Amino acid sequence: MTAAEQIRAELIRAARGIGAPEDVDPLLERPRETAHGDWATNLAMVLAKPLRSKPREIAERLRDAMKLESAGVSKIEIAGPGFMNFWIDTGRIASGLRDIIAADEKFGSNSVGAGRVVNVEFVSANPTGPLHVGHGRQAALGDAIATLLEFTGWKVTREFYYNDAGVQIDNLAASVEARLSELRGKPAQVPEGGYHGEYIRELAERYSADGDGQSVREFAVRELRKEQDLDLQAFGVRFDHYFLESSLYTDGMVDDLWLRTTEFGDDKDRVMRKRDGTYTYFLPDVAYHVTKWKRGFKRAIDVQGADHHSTVTRVRAGLQALDMGVSQNYPEYVLHQMVTVMKHGEEVKISKRAGSYVTVRDLVNEVGRDAVRYFFLMRKSDSQLIFNVDLAASQSEENPVYYIQMAHARMCGIFRVGGIDPASVSAEGVKFEVLSEPEEQELIKALLDFPALVESAAETLEPHRIANYLLETARLAHLWYHKHHVLEQAEDVTRARLALARGAQIVLRNGMRMLGVTAPERM
RNA sequence: GCGCGCGUAGCUCAGUUGGAUAGAGCGUCGGCCUCCGGAGCCGAAGGUCGUGGGUUCGAGUCCCGCCGCGCGCACCA
Secondary structure (H helix, E strand, O other): OOHHHHHHHHHHHHHHHOOOOOOOOOOEEOOOOHHHOOEEEOHHHHHHHHHOOOHHHHHHHHHHHOOOHHHOEEEEEEEOOOEEEEEEOHHHHHOOHHHHHHHHHHOOOOOOOOOOEEEEEOOOOOOOOOOEHHHHHHHHHHHHHHHHHHHOOOEEEEEEEEOOOOHHHHHHHHHHHHHHHHHOOOOOOOOOOOOOOHHHHHHHHHHHHHOOOOOHHHHHHHHHHHHHHHHHHHHOOOOOEEEEHHHHHHOOOOOOOOEOHHHHOOOOOEOOEOOOOOEOOHHHHHHHHHHHHHOOOOOEEEEEEHHHOHHHHHHHHHHHHHOOOOOOOOOEEEEEOOEEEEEOOEEEOOEOOOOEOOEHHHHHHHHOHHHHHHHHHOOOOOOOEEEEHHHHHOOOOOOHHHHHHHHHHHHHHHHHHHOOOHHHOOOOOOOHHHOOOHHHHHHHHHHHHHHHHHHHHHHHOOOHHHHHHHHHHHHHHHHHHHHOOOOOOOHHHHHHHHHHHHHHHHHHHHHHHHHOOOOOOOO
16 A cells, blocks of 8 residues: 555544544645645545534644554644645655556556446548648547556557548549549549649549559549558557448448437537438438447547537437437547647648648658657647647757657666666665655656556546656656766665666656657667 | 637646646756766746636636637538
8 A cells, every 4th residue: 555545544534533424535635845745635624614613623633543654654744724744754655666666567557447348439531631630639649548548447449430421522533533534635623622632633643554443432532541541550550440431321320310409409400311312421420429339339439620529419419319328428529629730930731622731641751750649649639739840850858759758768778888687677675765865756756646647647538648747757857867876876775776767767668658659768 | 699629927838627835848047067878957037827707715727707819600521
């Protein structure tokens, strides 16, 4: 049991002892100020009302009732309006490194998900062109969320939905045909709503070279799906399942329906079947989510651009109308805002239809996979993101990815220079109390916060918390590294610091993995 | 007009689900430093958290109104 867990348990026992409700749930948190100790609780203030007495008096009674010798608590202070601040012995804190080293690749993981299944759908680009930066943000986000859920005990299916039916595909086919006609010497107009990108011309050329036997439409869709797969491969994202919209029709999932979605929270009724007999995107969207439910996914998460947010209420309303026992907030949505790409201080415009846009592959080629992943994840998904290409490409400590990877590489460098196999570093017999330098204590505390952070990031589906944490932890690791040497110290010191370096290396690596960023051992 | 999101230091952004004196990086100013691995380290200045109310022991965080920005409001997806 960690020190914090013991304090919490004692708080509950003491609180019940002085007449608090049976369901007391003390919040124990790490104070911002080091002058406020290692852990703090607001329990006395929360109990002030039910117990009808002053917070500070309650705090004193709690303090007197608690037995904390075995938790390594060296001091308790009552401060401010009624906070209780706890100080833990330095050696006791540092001994947490034992858990990190023992858990190694599993450090930070938990079993909150208990093996339940969850479907995470992301990217889901139409096969009408290459993947652009928006898809990139989605790919990074979806993949990180999926990994985060896996790390917290869920069984995750990563899913990609292809809209390979409908008007957009007609437009695609017509656009290619127009270029094809041009190639054959008969000038033709790209249709209204069609695609003008250079890749359309290339498709036409390839089709006339080796497209015999199949329709332009089939050829274009197949080729563009292949392209997108290559983009995703370059980005290191793998899907477990590709779901084709066209299969909804062949499997008869789509029926002729009109839903009065206003009865289920929408602001107006929605058309599901058009005059020409084809369906609006809304109907297949609902049908698609029905298949998710029927395939056994009691939990589903959709990662989408915020420009699609209007589908949220509709899809949910549609599912409710079918009365299948789906919960009202199924599926869950993670929406992300737009991406602006900046290069040399100027915005690089993205316009898919006009054909001049930044693709995922362009970015990966220019700044590398790790930087693209990290940059897409370093901001909250619901705020707009500025992608600074120059910064992402730079090999300097101003670049957060480089800075974090460098911290990890430095830890590895210590082992390399010392001729030590990192995996052989053990916490056995280490005198943790020698890790008493302020920089050491700070770093250790940050490392030990990792599991709680992973839990909250997974719960809120916010990978950016991991990104920020890594930057801060890397900073602490650099500070420590600069100020204190590991090798060639007194034997006790070297052994303890090796354990710390190992702990830092493990946490940084685990965190980077979670974001899909590699953790190189040397740079 | 309606819906969703955002507004925090000069810039880019955090803010532990309502806690104590609101933080970091970059930039600016002043001073140290040459290391296991490459210019790092210390300090300073810089804020009515868009704005006006409300909820309570306590609000950047929750509720309501306004202002500004982005996105959406198609028988396009």
